[in-house]
Amino acid sequence: MINDLPAPLPEEFFQLPTLELAQELLGCLLIKTTPEGTASGYIVETEAYKGPLDRAAHSFGNRRTKRTEIMFGKAGLIYTYKMHTHTLVNVVSSVEDVPEAILIRAVEPFSGIPLMHERRGLPDLVKLTSGPGKLTKALGITMNDYGGSFTEPPLYIAPGNKPESIQCGPRIGIGNSGEAVAYPWRYWVTGNPFVSR
DSSP states (O other): OBTTBOOOOOGGGGGSOHHHHHHHTTTOEEEEEETTEEEEEEEEEEEEEOGGGOTTSTTGGGOOOTTTGGGGSOTTBEEEEEETTEEEEEEEESSTTSOEEEEEEEEEEEEOHHHHHHHHTOOOHHHHSSSHHHHHHHHTOOGGGTTOBTTSTTEEEEOOOOOSOEEEEOOSSOTTSGGGGGOOOEEEETTOTTSOO
């Protein structure tokens, strides 16, 4: 237990196939500890990116750049990148040298909520973490987390609550990616108000 929060999930958890892991992550607790305090939230929405064969993935065609290098590592590593001005956070998945990852799209706040309000400058609880750029700002996830492991602090994933029902559909914001636009690789907790809009 860290600050009365559950211990991280083991490395074995992250070794599931990517599409399966994207669903198993739903309900898990995403936790970030910073000097200001600890904030956490239940993962309620994910998107899977299946690497070399997926036109929407940064690593399509085995593209290996400074940014995507971590995707070629072992499952459970942290892949952060910048989109516009936002940091987005992903779980590296699959096996080494097969660059797949899962974007964490939304979380439901659990602990450190006053800190999240302060970071986001928003009174509305539902809008705090209902999107991939919102949740990183609220939790204090930055580019400095790149290359770490979700199996140990300061940024880690712990067991949470298994959702009663999940849904899947096409991913969001990947307009120019050919047939990959239609792949139903976005997963979310049915009816959860924190799922991104």
